[in-house]
Amino acid sequence: MKKFLCVTLLAAVLFPIIAAAAASAPPLPRGYTAWKKSERKLVTDKNSLFYGIHYIYADKKAFQGYKAGNRFPEGSTIVVDYFNIKPGSDADGPKNMVVMMRKDKRQKETAGWLFAGYGADGKPSGLDPVGTCFSCHQKDAAQRDHVISTIKDFKL
Numbered sequence: 073m074k075k076f077l078c079v080t081l082l083a084a085v086l087f088p089i090i091a092a093a094a095a096s097a098p099p100l101p102r103g104y105t106a107w108k109k110s111e112r113k114l115v116t117d118k119n120s121l122f123y124g125i126h127y128i129y130a131d132k133k134a135f136q137g138y139k140a141g142n143r144f145p146e147g148s149t150i151v152v153d154y155f156n157i158k159p160g161s162d163a164d165g166p167k168n169m170v171v172m173m174r175k176d177k178r179q180k181e182t183a184g185w186l187f188a189g190y191g192a193d194g195k196p197s198g199l200d201p202v203g204t205c206f207s208c209h210q211k212d213a214a215q216r217d218h219v220i221s222t223i224k225d226f227k228l
């Protein structure tokens with residue numbers, strides 16, 4: 073009985089925390105691979121965090137933002153799919169990670185962008201949006217609305 077109470081109490085305490093974490097990582101938008109797609113990006117430097125292949129997808133609003141010189145309207149959403157490199161070639165291997173940014177003025181700690189990381193299965197991976205994602209984007213692109221890529225990365 074005591075044990076049961078403990079578990080119930082723990083669940084009561086943890087549930088809001090889990091719910092809050094889930095709220096900060098919304099589900100990936102459906103059909104994003106049909107959005108404007110960047111050039112294929114191959115990073116062969118094994119020391120790079122981005123070793124592998126990736127593609128950036130921008131929804132309509134985000135694409136407007138790129139065209140305006142990286143000034144993004146509220147709601148703009150950008151998703152990046154990352155793939156391993158198939159051994160012995162430079163072809164795409166299996167997907168290994170997905171990241172998303174969405175312009176959301178409630179995200180005051182991260183300059184009005186929601187940052188979220190996902191596993192290959194599309195489930196939130198719990199990466200810290202402030203310490204991990206934002207700090208790097210802030211360092212590299214504070215002058216470009218915190219978006220590192222530009223319109224030049226897209227096929228027009």
Ligand code: HEC
Pocket residue numbers: 113121128150151152171172173187188189199200201204205206208209212218219220221222225
């Ligand atoms: C070590 C630095 C670094 C960290 C940490 C990082 N990013 Fe990035 N991110 C980049 C770079 C560099 C690019 C540009 C890639 C390109 O141009 O192909 C990028 C691109 C992106 C893009 C496409 C839009 C843009 O800014 O070009 C999104 C979305 C994104 N990152 C989200 C995230 C999320 C979410 C996290 C945390 C889970 C994260 N990033 C962590 C460096 C970082």
